[in-house]
Amino acid sequence: MASFDVMPDIQLYQPVELDDALSLADRYGDGGWVLGGGQDTYGWLKDRAKNPRAMIDLSGVESLRGIRETDDGIEIGATTTLHEIIRDERINRDFSLLAQAAAVVASPQIRNVATLGGNLAQDTRCWYYRRGLDCYRAGGNSCYADGPESMNREHAVLGASRCVAVSPSDTATAIVALEATMVVASASGERTITAEDFFAGPDTHITQMTSLEPGEILTAVRLPSKWAGKRFYFEKVADRDVWDFALVSIAVAMSMEGDSISDSRFVCGSVACTPHRLTNVESAARGKSLSEESAEAVAPLASAGAEPLNYNHFKLPLMENLVRRAMRG
């Protein structure tokens, strides 16, 4: 693959109105590259692994930025930076799970410019794919990461369908746990989708990480008050403490009645192409208290159905241990 230190010759648009951005996204379709903080953009373009005709930079669109109260919770603009989320008082008070997840993304420098929308919609880190190989995800007819000699330590243990790449987003697990709604706009209007449906697996969208279609822009993320102020647990396991992607992460939202869990959402990251809800863990946790005994009872369910590849069997006990730690209280 060719590698360059310079950007390719590409049209750059910096709209300041959302309508103009949508109009550009509509005009360029899949030839347009929408970016917020640009942290998962320049490498692709410099490596010539992606060759869009135009970049549509959303950082100047003021309406996409900021954290607003709504009738039922809060709405976070898609270009709100991770740093702004980490420092926001309302988020720290009511949805600290998201603040915790945002705080472990990459490094402080990156969090200062990286946006929530960009972090959620970022592409997978599978190095075969990012190297520019024509794998399934790139529109080809094979997977280089799932073979006897393939290096697949970071890849999926659940939900694979031909492609075994995982979602690298730290904030994705948190917003799925918080039952967020995604606001998606296009030239033809606006639609909302649940966070779970926003992330797309390879069985339906093998060349995309999200259900965003060409011409669509993620404009905001709405967090409902249902989980405001509830009990949360977030943990990310990576090879390094900073500037690294998760090997496995977990985001948990729990609603308590007295000492018992009345409702919960357990979501694992980096184990599947989408944030993976542990629904059997959620069912088993209902009515249980946070204790060592509950943790031991529930944790083994975390890896049910997992099909590890050659080099990522370690993810199964890691998932179980993260659930165990979340349930200890």
Place this chain on the structure above:
Amino acid sequence: MEFATYKSDIWGREVIRGVSWDLLWLVVVAAFVAIALHAVYEAMRKRGDKPSSDGARVKRHDKIDRIYHWVMAISTIALLITGVLPIIGIEFAWLELHWIAGIVLTVVVVFHIIRSMFFKDASDMKITISDLKDPFDVANKPGKYSAAQKGMHLAITVLTLLVIVSGILMFAVIDTPWWERTNALSETTLGLVFFVHGITTLGLIGLICLHIYFALRPEKLFYTRSMIKGWISRDELDANHDAKRWAPDETT
């Protein structure tokens, strides 16, 4: 417009990736142009009275063959829906449905081959010199199947066998409940397999469009009825077939 698409393999060499799906629209347009031309030709052509479906009946298809035909039709349509819709942008979890339908098609085709070879008179479908004269001589009526029907059967047979063989090879390199995928095929071989699967699919789409069109034409509807109920009338037999070349049993 190209027939195939290409990619770089892991060593950077250009290898075939598969068929160019731009051809899909060409095939669909070509099929509909052919259908439109034939429809206009038939509309301008003078025909005699339509033979009556009343009266004595003769058996055209055994029940087992009719069941085979419709199972094959349903599995083929399921394969086309699950295989082609994602290509034209209608996204859903298609892969499992696709290979399940593929297994059904493979099983019924194997069944049909065995039945045709050992339990039926396969000469019904053999294309002879006499068949080739049929289209040019109105007085020359066919036996059980016309030259056009035999030609359609031959074409669909060849394409279906190719699509099944290539499909089985593709099935071998994905995860299934019975085995884990392998990378046993080289990228070039895999690309050729994808190309064969794609180009035969395109051929089948064209032929199936024509097949459905002819099955629904007013003067051919009695054949479609016979594929459902098993019989045609004595009048329909006499009007369309040569009793010397095909003498079926009477039925109720």
